Amino acid sequence: MELKRIDNIWHFFAAQNQLFLKKEVNQEVQYSFSKNNIKLIHSFNPKFTGQSSLSMAPDSFEMAVKTYAAGQKKFGLPAPMVQVHQRLFFPKELLKLTANFALFVEKDRFNHFRVTLDSFVPRSIRQTHQPINFISENLWKFRYFSETIKN
Structure with missing residues (x-):
């Protein structure tokens, strides 16, 4: 049931935003879109959908020079230490x-960013498009998916 829901959500976004959806099924399932030269990739293990990640980066992204990682805040567990003197x-x-x-931000030598969200499991249309649009608006100044869609 979970796999069918994820598949329906990505096909819905492809149809509503007139984007080409590329789906690959191997050891893991991978959905990918490309809009304004920004590639969005959602990959997950079909046996355990909790092992999933969403990555957004320009097509021209090369090997990362700088990396920043921040763990997901969990109730009752201490968050990983962030160095105060570290400049973001x-x-x-x-x-x-x-x-x-869990957030991973990488930067290459041409100042292109790649943002990866771990444990990204799309459960509804709203929970899917909000973080994606938030990232694309902050880094690339456009909305990846149309927000005229209501769930």
């Missing part, structure tokens, strides 16, 4: 995503 190289608004996901 990306918009601090993205740190709001750590309330729901």
Whole structure:
């Protein structure tokens, strides 16, 4: 049931936003879109959908030079320590995503960013498009998916 829901959500976004959806099924299932030269990839293990990640990066992203990782905030468990003297190289608004996901931000030598959200399981249309649009608006100044869609 969970696999069918995820498949329906991605096909819905492809149809509503007139995007080409590429689906690959091997050891893991991978959905990918491309809009304004920004590639979105959602990959997960079909046997355990909790092992999933969503990655957004420009097509021209090369090997990462700088990396930042922040763990998901969990009730009752201490959050990983963030070094105070460390200067962030990306918009601090993205740190709001750590309330729901583990966040990895990478930067290449041409100042392109790749953002990866771990444990990203799309359960509804709203829970899917909100973090994606939030990332694309902060980094690339456009909405990846149309928000005229109501769930």
